[in-house]
Amino acid sequence: MRKDHYRGSFRRVVAMSPCYPRHSFQQRKGTLRTFFGKPITRRSFEKASDKRLRRTFKMFRTRYILDMALGPAPFDPDELADVPVLLASTRDEFYHDIGGKWADNLRDSAFKRWIIKKTSILMGLRKESYDLWKYAADKIDPEHTMGRSIGDTQIRRWVAWAGDSAPGDTWMLEFTKSTKPALHCDELRYIFGVHTVDIRDEKKAETSRILNDWVQSFIKTGEPKGLPQYRAQSEDDSRTVMCFNLQTGECTLEPGTLDYLYPAYPMDLDEMGF
Template sequence: MTDVRVSCPAGTIVGVTDGDVTHFHSIPYSDIPGDFLDAERLPPQDLIDARAYRPGSIALTVVTPAGARELADLPVIVYIHGGRYEYGTHGDRRAEGTPNAHAGVITVHIGYRVKLAGLARFHDDEPHHYRGIDDCQLGLEWVQRNIESFGGDPTNVTLVGQSAGATTALWLTRRDHYRGGFRRVMAMSPCFPRASFADRKGTLRMALGKPVTRAALSRMPARALDRGYNRFRTWYAMDMALGPTPLDGRELADIPLWVTSTREEFYHIPAGRKADSSRLRERLARGLAKRMGMTGSFDTWLAAAREIDPRRIGGRLIGDAQNRRWVSQTAEEAPGRVWMSEFVRDHGPALHCADIPTVFGLEPGPSHDLLLTFARGEELPWPEFDADGERTALRINLDSGETTLVNDPLKMVREAFGSAAP
């Protein structure tokens, strides 16, 4: 590995290259004066050592073709990791940027604060403001100021998020947040809490044994804070304990949007597996359906679920309630052009996160070429979701690589869960 230096408005950044791909690891992009305080733009630094990955830092990583030069105007993909707003960093190996670099596309991974430091809300916070999401906004602003020096085109940025990262990407697309830092969005399996932080604040207060104030949480030892949070999250094991809410797709900016889901999403959640091991799985699912946000006919949803997999009713209910309902709602409500994809498998269920490596080219399949097409601003090669009212989606088989057009694959979800928007 050889050192590489790039001079940009943020300072002189030292990365490493193997002669093929160049990595700039863990670049600081913000100044965080306190865990529960808003981050600020980091002033320029003289020299930034970006030769090693530092997983504990709130930072970003840039991956470029080795030959990339300033003002080369290469497309840029910015990736926001998932992790239930509880874990994950800017070094998600499942979305590593080397295959993109081989195709002449720059990849930026943005890390952000998670758990209460990033997602708790206090009485003086602005509406719809979350520190972890604001961290990502600062990261996008860093990209706008600096990516030209790495060879990227700041006017051709595609924002990609998976799970909680997709939730963040959609939240940053709201008209009250959107600042033009990206031209299009790919949202993979987004997930929104079914209730607001305000509704759950009392539960958090009991779990922590402290007032939910900036001052009180700042004084708590880290271990005590983690123990309290872990007690809190157990109340929402089949939901997002934290996160922005509610989703209202009508509030999104009018930009191209590609939304995706895996067909089985959360079959592997222990609660679902336990329920599905019982002969009473359908009765258990019926008892949970309303609690998990179902507003339509359970019997209609159940009939569709049986056709897909009669042995995994509980697991399907969890995935539909946590992810696929938000994919459906986003596609139905977004004001701009929308494309939808659904990932399936021949051999076993297509689980949450199984699509990440193939989308980023680390595993074989057509998805990476589709991502590159989207990132270059070219037309995706299947009809828009709502063209002629057909609700067309591209079904992608993660095992065979086969793609097929399907009409309205999330009909059962749309009819069962409807919209959470007021």
């Protein structure tokens, strides 16, 4: 979608749980050079063995375990083309992360509070906003604070920023569940209609049909059926989110489910250090 890449080959975008590194490759290139032991050039990579490349990336990935090791950065929604975007995230993206589960299950409450706060700030949450963010996160789910922090840092902060600042029209979709967390990728089998052929569970099949038809309406028309644009149209309005329950197929319009992220994370390049 970047303006310098866009050539008009598509008319609208469904962006599902987009994720970005917090630092540019240029800032991390020296680390990769150290692990690789050779110049960071196309020729060097082409000549290297598969074993060496796998070992190098494993070390590099471990060094940047708190976010994406590689990818386009910095993310700047102002650089996007003026194309309608349907943004989506799951409410509980990374509750299943191993490190997050470990921290959330700690019995030592003092150490648990310290490690969650320390890690969250290292991942990019503003130090001065942590208490406010934690209050909001605990209102959603007090049992998975670290899991929520990982999901908010890796994905939902970028979703919120794009929703507010992309040049084109934006709409917001949030996947939920009634009796269990809505995790990263939980929506894929529904959104692509896989469950519609699963005759063993008619409820899943019907939910899949509802979601698949709804997304297709956006693909065909450029406007999601029954969903106002995400951005508030006036000072009296709030950001509007379509919450889709993957277990029941119920769609509800909810105000500002991502609002707690705006004061918690830097959403301009200067504050992010670019």
